[in-house]
Amino acid sequence: MDEFDDADVSWIGRTFTSDVGWQLLEELVAIPDRMAGTTGERVALEHTRDALDTAGVRDARIEPFDVQGWQRGDSRLLADDGEIRPRRDQIALPRSPEGSVTGELLDLDHGLPSDFEERSGEIDGSVVMVSTTVPDDYDRFIHRREKYYYAVEHGATAFLFANHVDGGLPPTGSVGSDESPIGEIPAMGVSKELGAQLSRERVGESITVEVDAEIAPAESGNVVAEIGPESDEEVVVSSHVDAHDIAEGAMDNGAGTATVVEVARALVDREDELDTRVRFRCFGAEEVGLVGSSLTADGTDLDAIRAIVNVDSNVAARTVKLDYHGFDELQAAAEAVADRFDHPVRVDGSPVPHSDHWPFVREGVPGYMVSGATEGRDRGWGHTHADTLDKLESRNLREQAILLTELVVELADGETEIARRDRTEIAADLEADGAAAGMKVTGDWPFEE
Structure with a gap:
């Protein structure tokens, strides 16, 4: 901690005693529905804009864009002997098409690619059910949309996504693609308990x-x-404001947006230390395909972005995790901040092709995915009714805001050099990690073959 001997560290105390971020978090979770394209999402965007304005940053505003809207209606499962209960344990997946389809139920266990291949002859015309997780010894995590498109590809009539977490919690999460926002077959999430009953x-x-x-x-x-200064370059600090309509969206991603606002408040204290402008971007419509961030990346001079620090689902765990996507200087910066504060930080260089950093990182922009360092490869309470404020602690938000404020100041230092990466290097990382195969199935592979 010797580095702080001659420094003004009063900002640390103010951040640790601030309630600015937590207050915004309480406002966001009080909104009944922050689904992309709804009135609730608009209210959440307004609260976020106002919180940033109150924090003292410049020109806080909302930039609107069009999106494919999807609002949940009534959904249910039926069998020849009547309605399958309990109804509370079954929900449609966002961007599922409307409709009523019938088929024989086929349980494909974890829904690995091999599960689909080995039983391909049985899938055509069936209702396919798969788990939300993969075996612990499997070499990679398989995203919901990848499993969905395997089902589509093999001719399933419908898709059931069965949670592996106890508690009567049907999982949510969107289907569809950039080119076809509405999926091809009806899709529902069912609780672990209902999935076991169906099986x-x-x-x-x-x-x-x-x-x-x-x-x-x-x-x-x-x-x-x-x-910060009106510089040619900038550091982007981002989150997403929208959330799934079935819960409060406290962890995913009220926490991330609250953290961004708390970092903004802290940076007001340290503005004279910034050599580079810091731009805050709290995106809409992340949960339905990274729409807000993708539109921004497509319309921005990416060469002007030194780095992006994207905060998503971070406060549920005390230790912050920084996925740095193979950018060595980002790893070094994260570890330097951890050492400076003598505070644990988990770093990982593997590619994370999800959340709002990705439209930038895939183009070679240095970027972090900031989350909570939880155990396991799945989202736990996320994307269920249980994503609620009681799971989070204000201490975690404040500690992480302190670390991330220091990290942003480090990245905005004119002497900090961060090399970009070529798109071919990013593609090679995805191939090596095993993620490329699934991205090609879902239509998310942005690289030429």
Whole structure:
């Protein structure tokens, strides 16, 4: 801690006693529905803009954009002997098409690529059910959308996504792609308990999947603000404001947006230390395909971005995790901050092709994915009814805001050099990590073959 001997560290105390971020978090979770394109999301964007403005940064505003709207209606499972209960344990997956389809239930366990290949002859015309997780010894995590598109590719009539977490918690999460925002077959999430019941009692039986939804054009938006000098380069600090409609969205991602606002407040104290502008971007419509961040990346001079620090689902764990995507200087900066504060930080260089850093990182922009260092490869309470404020602690938010404030100051230092990476290097990392195969299935592979 000798580095702080001659420094003004009063900002640390103010950040650790601040309630600015936590207050915004409470405001966000009080909104009944922050689904992309809804009135609730708009209210959340306004709260975020106002919080940034109150924190003292410049030109806090909302930049609107069009989005494919999807609002949940009534959905249910039926069998020949009547409705399958409990209804609370089954929900449509966002961007599922409307409709009613029937097929024999086929349980494909974890839904690994090999599971689909080995039983490909049984899938055509069936209702496929898979787990939200993969075996602990499997070499990579398989995203929901990858499993969904395996089901589509093999001719399934519908897709059931069964949680592996106890508690009567049906999981949510969008389907569809950039080119076709609405998926091709009806999709539902079911709780672990209902999934076990279906596997035990209904495999081989005819079941009907009914999905009702309001599907229409809608409007989302991004919150933007800035601080620091009017420099040619900038450091971007980002999060997403939207959340799934079935819960408070406290961890995912009220926490990330609250942290960004707390960092903004702290940087006001340290503005004279910034050699580079810092731009805050709190994106809309992340949960339905990274829409807000993708539009921003497509319309921005990416060469002007020194680095992006994207905060998503961070406060549920005390230790912050920084995925640095193979950018050596980002690893060094994270470890330097951890050493400076004698505070644990977990770093990982593996590619994370999800969340709002990705439209930038895939183009070679140095970027972090900032999250909580939880055990395991899945999202735990995330994307379920249980993503609620009681799971989080204000201490974690404040500690992480202190570390991230220092990290942003480090990145905005004119003497900090951060080399960009070539797109071919990013693609090679995805191939080596095993993520490329799934991205090609879902239509998310942005690289030429």
